[in-house]
Amino acid sequence: MKKLLTTLFVLSLAVPFVNAVEKENINVSYAGQKTVNRNMNGQLWLDTDGNHINAHGGNIIKYKGTYYWYGENRPYRGGTTEAGISVYSSKDLLSWKNEGVALSVSKEAGHDIEKGCIMERPKVLYNKKTKKFVMLFHLELKGRGYEAARVAFAQSDSPVGPFTFIRSTRINAGKWPFNMSDSEIEEAKTTDAAKWKDWWTPEWMAETKKGMYLWRDMKGGQMSRDMTLYTDDDGKVYHITSSQENLTLLISELTDDYLDYTGKYVMVAPGGQNEAPCIFKKDNKYWMICSGCTGWAPNEARMFVSDNIWGTWKQLPSPFVGVATDYKNMPANKTFGAQGTYIMQVKDRFIFMADIWNPGHLSQSLHLWLPIDFDANGTPVIKWRKDWMEK
Numbered sequence: 600m601k602k603l604l605t606t607l608f609v610l611s612l613a614v615p616f617v618n619a620v621e622k623e624n625i626n627v628s629y630a631g632q633k634t635v636n637r638n639m640n641g642q643l644w645l646d647t648d649g650n651h652i653n654a655h656g657g658n659i660i661k662y663k664g665t666y667y668w669y670g671e672n673r674p675y676r677g678g679t680t681e682a683g684i685s686v687y688s689s690k691d692l693l694s695w696k697n698e699g700v701a702l703s704v705s706k707e708a709g710h711d712i713e714k715g716c717i718m719e720r721p722k723v724l725y726n727k728k729t730k731k732f733v734m735l736f737h738l739e740l741k742g743r744g745y746e747a748a749r750v751a752f753a754q755s756d757s758p759v760g761p762f763t764f765i766r767s768t769r770i771n772a773g774k775w776p777f778n779m780s781d782s783e784i785e786e787a788k789t790t791d792a793a794k795w796k797d798w799w800t801p802e803w804m805a806e807t808k809k810g811m812y813l814w815r816d817m818k819g820g821q822m823s824r825d826m827t828l829y830t831d832d833d834g835k836v837y838h839i840t841s842s843q844e845n846l847t848l849l850i851s852e853l854t855d856d857y858l859d860y861t862g863k864y865v866m867v868a869p870g871g872q873n874e875a876p877c878i879f880k881k882d883n884k885y886w887m888i889c890s891g892c893t894g895w896a897p898n899e900a901r902m903f904v905s906d907n908i909w910g911t912w913k914q915l916p917s918p919f920v921g922v923a924t925d926y927k928n929m930p931a932n933k934t935f936g937a938q939g940t941y942i943m944q945v946k947d948r949f950i951f952m953a954d955i956w957n958p959g960h961l962s963q964s965l966h967l968w969l970p971i972d973f974d975a976n977g978t979p980v981i982k983w984r985k986d987w988m989e990k
């Protein structure tokens with residue numbers, strides 16, 4: 600009888616969870632499992648408590664032999680941030696312990712990170728000089744949709760937080776990209792974004808490429824939405840972000856404490872509509888993989904290569920090939936249903952980390968990790984694998 604009661608009790612706990620995910624047609628083969636040996640692509644990824652890992656759009660760092668995974672803590676319903684930024688820890692990248700909320704939303708009305716704001720794409724780095732863990736993320740202010748387009752800074756003495764919010768801002772106010780010539784700057788100053796009711800005409804695109812939105816936002820600072828951070832071999836850190844109405848990427852150098860900009864920056868692919876930038880370096884070449892701009896819906900990835908962080912960046916086709924045989928047969932030209940968030944180096948391998956967004960239930964968005972292969976010319980190729988550790 601006791602056994603029966605226990606079984607009924609366990610079932611009563613399990614049923615709402617299974618129902619919730621079944622509705623979304625997600626494979627629930629791990630449901631109820633308490634220890635996870637291997638999280639597989641196309642399925643929920645459970646932490647050591649048996650819950651799907653709620654850390655989206657984030658990154659992973661290694662500190663003193665432990666990996667820390669930071670990401671958006673998303674509610675089951677709704678698109679705003681109700682808790683903050685999550686952190687999980689792991690010794691082996693396989694079994695993840697929920698370390699709670701690393702940066703919490705504020706209860707204070709009018710605060711930049713007031714509960715109900717939108718925090719996206721957090722990236723954390725350890726700063727050896729200041730001995731602080733520094734977090735940058737995309738912030739949208741409460742009740743203002745996606746119009747604020749700010750970057751926010753927070754820092755902590757511990758990898759698991761609590762992180763203290765520092766400030767949020769637009770970027771590079773009053774500064775021109777360092778590689779723009781005087782005549783290019785004069786040319787940009789002739790543009791007027793307010794004049795264009797219709798986008799995507801050849802004339803509008805020509806003006807955009809001249810730096811029309813750069814000029815529009817010169818005084819108040821440039822927009823900053825989807826973002827990543829990259830630490831180069833010399834220790835310099837760069838903030839790479841979707842700016843100018845998500846039309847153009849900006850690569851900006853950070854100060855040594857990672858809490859500000861040096862003022863040195865460039866535009867990449869003006870008018871190219873690149874989001875979700877992810878970057879790595881191999882054999883002295885910088886590779887950047889981005890998505891197009893279709894909100895939560897998947898689209899075809901783009902790739903860029905450069906010999907120098909400042910460019911010139913050359914655009915190449917998407918590195919994705921084949922179909923996601925374990926996830927709805929999603930094709931390569933939809934990035935297997937996912938959008939990148941970070942490229943993590945593990946020994947000599949580069950792991951492309953992505954989210955398969957579930958806009959109806961963002962907390963249930965799946966994680967997709969795939970190792971990057973290289974063809975005979977050394978060009979990145981990403982093919983589907985159920986198990987990201989498979990060679």
Ligand code: GAL
Pocket residue numbers: 656719720825874875892893894895938
């Ligand atoms: C995506 C972006 C996400 C989020 C979403 C909102 O394109 O990568 O981070 O901003 O749009 O629609």
